Amino acid sequence: MDPNPKSFPLLSYVMSRFPSIRPSKPASSDPVFDIEQPLPTSAHPPIVHQMPHLAHPKVLASMTQAVSDVAHTRSVLQTLGPRPDHEAVDSARSKLSEMESNLSKSLEELVLSPRPPEVDRLEWRVHLAEKEQQIRQQAEKEQSIYKSILQLDEMHEAYGRLLKDAEERLVRIYESAEKVAESSEIVEEVNEEVVGVLEEAQGSRLERVDLSGKKLRFLPEAFGRISGLILLNLSNNQLNVVPDSIAGLEKLEELNLSSNLLESLPDSIGLLRNLKILNVSANKLMVLPDSICQCRSLVGLDVSFNSLTYLPTNLGYELVNLQRLSIQLNKIRSLPTSIGEMGSLLYLDAHFNELCGLPDAIGRLMNLEILNLSSNFADFTQLPDTIGELTSLKELDLSNNQIHVLPDTFGRLDRLTKLNLEQNPIVIPPMEVVNQGVEAVKSFMAKRWLDILVEEERKSMLEVNGQAQTGWLTRSTSWLKTYVSGVSETVTELLGTPRGSPRDPYLDEQR
Numbered sequence: 001m002d003p004n005p006k007s008f009p010l011l012s013y014v015m016s017r018f019p020s021i022r023p024s025k026p027a028s029s030d031p032v033f034d035i036e037q038p039l040p041t042s043a044h045p046p047i048v049h050q051m052p053h054l055a056h057p058k059v060l061a062s063m064t065q066a067v068s069d070v071a072h073t074r075s076v077l078q079t080l081g082p083r084p085d086h087e088a089v090d091s092a093r094s095k096l097s098e099m100e101s102n103l104s105k106s107l108e109e110l111v112l113s114p115r116p117p118e119v120d121r122l123e124w125r126v127h128l129a130e131k132e133q134q135i136r137q138q139a140e141k142e143q144s145i146y147k148s149i150l151q152l153d154e155m156h157e158a159y160g161r162l163l164k165d166a167e168e169r170l171v172r173i174y175e176s177a178e179k180v181a182e183s184s185e186i187v188e189e190v191n192e193e194v195v196g197v198l199e200e201a202q203g204s205r206l207e208r209v210d211l212s213g214k215k216l217r218f219l220p221e222a223f224g225r226i227s228g229l230i231l232l233n234l235s236n237n238q239l240n241v242v243p244d245s246i247a248g249l250e251k252l253e254e255l256n257l258s259s260n261l262l263e264s265l266p267d268s269i270g271l272l273r274n275l276k277i278l279n280v281s282a283n284k285l286m287v288l289p290d291s292i293c294q295c296r297s298l299v300g301l302d303v304s305f306n307s308l309t310y311l312p313t314n315l316g317y318e319l320v321n322l323q324r325l326s327i328q329l330n331k332i333r334s335l336p337t338s339i340g341e342m343g344s345l346l347y348l349d350a351h352f353n354e355l356c357g358l359p360d361a362i363g364r365l366m367n368l369e370i371l372n373l374s375s376n377f378a379d380f381t382q383l384p385d386t387i388g389e390l391t392s393l394k395e396l397d398l399s400n401n402q403i404h405v406l407p408d409t410f411g412r413l414d415r416l417t418k419l420n421l422e423q424n425p426i427v428i429p430p431m432e433v434v435n436q437g438v439e440a441v442k443s444f445m446a447k448r449w450l451d452i453l454v455e456e457e458r459k460s461m462l463e464v465n466g467q468a469q470t471g472w473l474t475r476s477t478s479w480l481k482t483y484v485s486g487v488s489e490t491v492t493e494l495l496g497t498p499r500g501s502p503r504d505p506y507l508d509e510q511r
Helices: 009-016 046-050 057-066 068-080 086-112 121-178 192-203 221-225 244-248 267-271 290-294 337-341 360-364 385-389 408-412 438-495 505-510
Strands: 208-210 231-233 254-256 277-279 300-302 324-326 347-349 370-372 395-397 418-420
Touching: 009 057, 057 121, 068 121, 086 121, 192 221, 221 244, 244 267, 267 290, 337 360, 360 385, 385 408, 408 438, 418 438
Parallel strands: 208 231, 231 254, 254 277, 277 300, 300 324, 324 347, 347 370, 370 395, 395 418
Antiparallel strands: none
């Protein structure tokens, strides 16, 4: 929630000096200073050496006043909680849409409901109005939780825009302090090699183009007219944007846009239906367009080393042919449940993210051979039981996380040959077992799983036997009650007659 020093260097520095939002530290280790006074030279952070006017008290005071709205918004969001993940937001939107549809149907049924003959028209209208109000109130109550999810997401989105605006304000303040009135306009010139490629494409069928490392700042729209292109390598340039005309490359199978300055991809990328390999690693991407799910021929997708916080919800449902997925070095908090539909996936690298866990659907990746979940640190604390269903898994890296216990199903990973559990507070299995290697871990967990199954079987048998004995005892008790009742009646008849019964004349004569 704090501004990232890399993305918002000025804002991060100013907010770190702001008393109400500074991280609390012991008084002994945090010397008291006046925010409007410059720090001692030895205490200056690197940014002050790069931008020396930040040390001026008036500049700093002006900047502090300029970001007060950011401080207030940040404190509000800290109270409301973290931003909901992309899948939760999509689910909330879908649920609200469904509820609105149901509400419309209910109101339509209410309007069309017939008036009973004995009810006056005016009374019927009052009844309908009250009923409508009840229906709307109930719908509003049910929708409130989903609306709150969307509102919280919108507040976090607005906070992100606020950070950008604040950084821009601070930049303008600094530029004024520096008295920089001149602005330079960079005139882009089309690279000669790009011109040569376009000319060559007009005279012949061009299938492969490699313009990597040419310091390109933009790509002409005319590139989209090279319809026969199969491979395009634009890596290691300075591209800020990819033109929409790229959709014209209908036969393109491999596209390399790695190591550029891209902040987004065009929606038209979804029209590249023959694309098999897409590499957009090492850019500045914060989201992937949903249209990327339409590239159903993809077998390799590399989006590593960006600033992604989530993946498209339907990614797994659409990219069923994908074999390699590289999402490492991002800020992804959760994987979509649809990932379980990627039946062809062999390789998944998700290290250095902010994953809190895995969806249960991960167990459906029956062909997965390599899985890297390392360095998600404090966020990653456990694996789902379905991890044991990855019967093809050969390599698993869980290092640098906070996993205490491996799931009981772990022993079912028969093909696992490489396992890294370093820098985890592992309790089960014990560290002495972990230190012996992957086979020892598998054996320990398999035995543990077997013991659990045996214990469950024993408890099940005890329950069955207990039910059988209880049934026998119930039947025996019932029979015994019947028998005792019969005996009691016989004894009563033999030993005496009840009071008030007629006397036997023969016995009276004997007396």
